[in-house]
Amino acid sequence: MGLALLVFAIVAVGSLLQRVSGMGLGLVAGSILSIVMGPIEGILVVNLLAAINATMTTVIVRKSVDWKKFWLIAPVLVFGAIPGAWLIRVVSGPTLQVVVGTLLLGALATVTFGVQRIPHAQGRAPAVIAGIIAGFMNTLAGIAGPAITVYAQVARWPQVPFAATLQPIFIVSGLVSLTVKVASGAGTVASVTPWVWIFGILGMIAGIFIGARASQKIPRSTARKISLSVATLGGVMVLLRGLVGLF
Template sequence: MTIPVWATLVGIALATFAGASLQRIAGMGLGLIAAPALSVMLGPVAGVLVVNVLATVNAAANTYAMRRAVDWRRFAPIGASLVLGVVPGAFLIRAVSADALSITVGVLLLAALSVVTLGKRHVPNIEGTAPAITAGAVGGFMNTLAGVAGPAITVYAHAARWPKEMYAATLQPIFLVSGALSFLVKEATGAADFAAVPAGVWIAGVGGMCAGIIVGRQVAPKVSPAKGYALALALAVFGGVTVLVRGIAGAVL
């Protein structure tokens, strides 16, 4: 059954609204919620591309708003190493089918979320630049394929014992760089086409994101980051399962 265009646009607006709101509250959420939702509605290539662009704009706004709490020293090695994962991710997109990409997106997202939730307490304490560079490369790879750098960086932040006060703020410039790199490399390599995305999709996505930023900014002081983070992860698990099932169904049928 074909989904009406208006229903798709409403779905895009709602997904980006929810994701942007939670990102302002919990530090991440736009990629976790919007990436699987838009991958189902638009396909894994176009859906993740839209999320990459919106995540860049959203992270830029959040970086400015939270700039005093950002730890730029911790950001530097991660931000610089994101490209190490972005480039191979872009070439992989060109080499696999849409169904295989959906399966890959779903598996990567669920695996990362499993580590963040079930295995988080078992992550050992780590120090030094090498783990930060590794986290950046993995985050860049996942962001290019699945639109989600957050889980990989969260695992590293927990292992490196980042203070909770600067965690959410320092994630924002990381998302800004990863989103921009993913989009630019995809365009440069032909892995995705910005111009092929209908204008209505951009209008719905930007509108939902802007509304989410405004609401999130108002709600953030009233909701604990832990509760917002838990909700974002729960929605992301649902989204990851949906994308995985769709990819498997497309490959089998």
């Protein structure tokens, strides 16, 4: 029950931040649950909960979704998910935690410090590349958002349609990553207690409900900073735990 309550709190905070800023659940839950539940099972739980959360949010923001960009990015997610699932099968748990922590911190550093220095680019290629990288990172670490964020900066994608379009992309990325890992034998959620799912969904509903109201008062920039701060702390913890396991 203690794990279920922790999942409730993490998912509620992540869902609230995602409703306000466009992303947050994978960033917050991915790092923490990979420590509490392990880098394989924890990220699988994040993949499925993120897909459910994004489905609920998509219903709310559907009028702002840029479906043209969605169809550029979503279909290629699988091409990143497949090598991600292969890597999970061939490396040890501590090594995987080091990879997850490094990927998370690298993505956060890029989103925080590097996006303003990335030159403007047009055409389909940047979107396709971002989709493949997002699929890979989501499969390993439960974080598709940072790669798409970098693309949004490259393409000068306005914040409102960007945040809205992230939601159906998260649906696809979560389901693709989950399916590829389970089908390839890289992971399973069979041993996850039903209470984790029940409390996860309850936390999600609470987070979205509060986030819908908080979005009227909390600046997107503030929510984004909170998400990035929590994710950075989690990424450092995952990396350190992996390094301790290796040495």
